[in-house]
Amino acid sequence: MKRNLSLFAAFALCMAPTVRAQDAATEERLNKLAGQIEDIKAAQDVFGKRIETLSKDIENLRSALDKPTGNYAAQEDLKHLADAVKEVDRKRLEDYDKIRTELLKLGKTLAAPPPATKKLSPASAGEGSTEKPDVSDKGFEQVVKPGDTLSAIVKAYQDKNIKITMEQVLKANPGLKPEKLHPGQKIFIPAPAS
Secondary structure: OHHHHHHHHHHHHHHHHHHHHHHHHHHHHHHHHHHHHHHHHHHHHHHHHHHHHHHHHHHHHHHHHHOOOOOOOOHHHHHHHHHHHHHHHHHHHHHHHHHHHHHHHHHHHHHOOOOOOOOOOOOOOOOOOOOEEOOOOOEEEEEOOOOOOHHHHHHHHHHOOOOOOHHHHHHHOOOOOHHHOOOOOEEEEEOOOO
16 A cells, blocks of 8 residues: 555646646636626726617607707797788789780780871881892892791781781792792782772
């Protein structure tokens, strides 16, 4: 037994450095883990403070939303608005009256008989306009301008008391197509029968 005891003591002495080395490594791991745990606790404290701050902010916002904002119009503001609306309405009515008066004047002007106009001779029909009288006494020579239509040309002569119709112009100009007039084209306008 002494022998076993001495073997056990020798074995224990040999194993002591190995156990100590393992203890040192384990202790180092424990120290690292303890440091990580401390870091986690510190981070948790920081997050707890942030959450607490955010909770207070949310609570403040909720209480602010529950209170009336005070953006209501005051009686004085409403009175100013009502006065402005009345002023706009008054001006609208004034404008309506002015428009009505002008329309009545226009109606009277249009209802009045047209002023007597003196008859133009065929030679004077072209004066002051773009028509050029022909040397012949049988009618007029008209040069088509951009945008002219046959009906507009006939109407211009009729406005000068030269009684002419589109049919007469078409008969005097065989082959003339009213829808295909072009600028610079010459049209013969026959003189009205006397």
